[in-house]
Amino acid sequence: MEPVLIAMLAVGAIGLIAGALLSIAAKVFYVPVDPRVGQIGDLLPGANCGGCGFAGCLDLAGAIVNGQVPPNACRCASEEANRRIAALIGAALEEREREIACIFCKGDAAHARRRFRYLGIADCRAAELVAGGDKACRYGCLGLGTCVAACIFDALRMGEDGLPVVNPDRCTACGACVRICPRHIPRLVPVSQKAIAFCTSHDPGKAVKEVCEVGCIACGLCKKVCPEKAIEIVSLLAVVDPAKCTGCGKCFEKCPTGIIRPATGEAPLRREAAA
Amino acid sequence: MAARIVQEFTKGFWKEIAPLRFALGICPALAVSTKVESALGMGFAVVFVLCLSNGLVSLVRHIVPDKVRIAVFISIIATAVVIVELVMQAYFYPLFLVLGIWIPLIVVNCIVLGRAEAFARKNPIGLSLSDGLGMGLGFTVSLVVIASIREVLGSGTWLGIPVFPADYPGFGFLLRPPGAFVIFGLLLASMNVISRRIEKRNA
Amino acid sequence: MQDYLLMIVAAVFINNIVLIRFMGNCPLVGVTSSMESAFGMGAAVVFVTTLAGTACWIVQRLVLEPLGIEYLQTLVFILIIASLVQFVEIVLQKTAPPLYRTLGIYLPLITTNCMVFGSSILNIKQDHTFMQTLVFSLASAVGFSLVLVFMAGLRERMEAAGKVPAALCGVPITLITAGMMGLSFAGLLGMAK
């Protein structure tokens, strides 16, 4: 019987010490965890997409409770969830317009020139490293679909013309594509924005014309024609101010390369319309 | 109820066969699969541990506080493992020598704690036992499959019985650690292909 | 000193705990999809293994052997490791929140990591002294992290290339890569026992 007793006492003692140590540690090193962190975490989508800039949904939940960020900081959560989160921490929900990602380049295979044939790893980041990519335009979309792979909401697909296409219904504006693109082609815009200049090239008009038929040549016609003064030429690139734009459509007709267009819904390229 | 028990038992063989589907418990699956004999021994040891731990965890599931849950479960599992260790040492000593450190390592086999956490903690004892038995046998089957490939091709025998003519040189690579990884990877790949075929046919 | 150096080289490269001893394969598959998580897991494992290895050694020598209950080794060691992991988690959360945020999510995974438990047992099996235990645990864990980081790097590249056949995607290609890596590690065999 004695060996049994020794074993029971020894292991029991180890168990007791371990248990006691843990309990003491739990008391001494007690970190008050707000129960609301868990509750908010449950309301968040749980995709851990990182679109909010935090390490994961729970991390964001902690930040929301601490008041570092507004309760609707998650771009992916539904409005219902945002309202309930706001109710939980007793803050008024400040209305913010939904955003979606837009691809700021129209230079597809038919309209943009390539400098060489790229046969390397099918990833824009890799292509960018090889002599700055195969596109002659150093601002344009490389079209290898890195953003498509990065989208965990299945809102992006690769179009037949070699440019990514956004599905506005699925896009949650998490910003994953915005961050991963080496050329910052996808950008977030408010859903209500009516006109967009779909180009990111800061090159002068002549240089743009040499490499791409559908780039902003900074001619300034759009600026002149806009009755609301909503368009500015910022370092050789037309930029539409969504707050002023009424969507009258005058610039669509005037733009010589046809890159200023309605944000949603496809309008024919000017060249094609003319042909 | 009976149907449920059968269902929990059979899922362990194809639908949720642990090492091949979830890549759980692959450490022992790689380490003791050089011979069919040791694979069988390891498999049955795991079956026993899984049944015992699932049963006991299911019995104490209402009295264990949540915070010490893991510690309690792991103590129960460790007890089952030490029982296996002692019994194997007493009655199957050669097998004990072959399996060596992998017997105590059953404690940290992800399948065992995984089943306790995911299943036995929430289900009555009957279901837990049948789940443990099914999962354990599924593990045994996967082990034996890998071991068969490795033993037959590697040393030209199956369960010690020669299957190739005596001058078969043996594919030594398969008996070494890197060979285990490669065989296991290829097995998983073929499993993927088969599953996809079945899905396509059903669709 | 030379002995310790030899021991480190042996534990990190030659008898690598993941590729040759087959321990800790679950995280090799589970947390190597990105470099960041591989680093996090590796750091957490190095920390816990060293701590657990020495704690287990002390208990073995001061409690189990004098009382003649070595057969309870498995039970006692896993208890120590489980409590230690939880203890580290609690302490880190309070004293080093940034560290906790990076390592925290990997800590629960470590309790059932055979590499921590396995290296603790190996220490006893190979009759190490206290210093040897310390060095061996640390070196094994470093070897583990090294393989984890290598694997994460390779997987990131393979994923970017996108040329892996569909059937091999994910776990199968990881295992086959591990096999190839094991082969190259095996090239170092004979450098030390």
Added chain:
Amino acid sequence: MTLRELIRMIVVLTCVTVVCAGSLAAVRLVTREQIDYQQIKFIKEPALKKILTDYENDPVADRIQIETGKDARGRPVYATLFPAKKGGAVVTVVLEASAPGYGGPIGVMVAIDPKNDRLRGIAVTTQSETPGLGTKIIDDPSFGAQFAGKPLSANFQLASAGGDIQAISGATVSSNGVSQAVIRAVGLYQSVKPELKF
């Protein structure tokens, strides 16, 4: 967390570990004999078979353990003797001893005829000598054969040290290890002999 919860946590954990340890100790108690038997059988039996030829019992099951002293931690140290019986009478007693060789300890099993106090033969069980040189202590049967038939009172030192044993040329250290192990085994046998009753 309230104090009550804390206490409940500790109590449950302690109870579980105590019950686990208790049941394990019980299993250990039941299997202990069998484990000892198995361990000795699988490690010693091949060597036993080598030096014992004519016997009817299971020397491992009939083994005799005699306390010979205490180790540094105060635990008893046992000498294990394997008696081989024929027709109910002990014809040979086998025991093992080891001595340092060239590459590490050399373990030697020695078979003794208890009636005539003579060596029946020796067998090397464990060794890590240089292959091809030191391993001649096993590979060269004439070396081991020198011991057979000698009375226990013989001088088992090497000839170079004034004894009766011819060392293998080129493997003096290994040969010396074997002969020292035999001397130890014989000494052990002499010291426990009074306690043996056949």
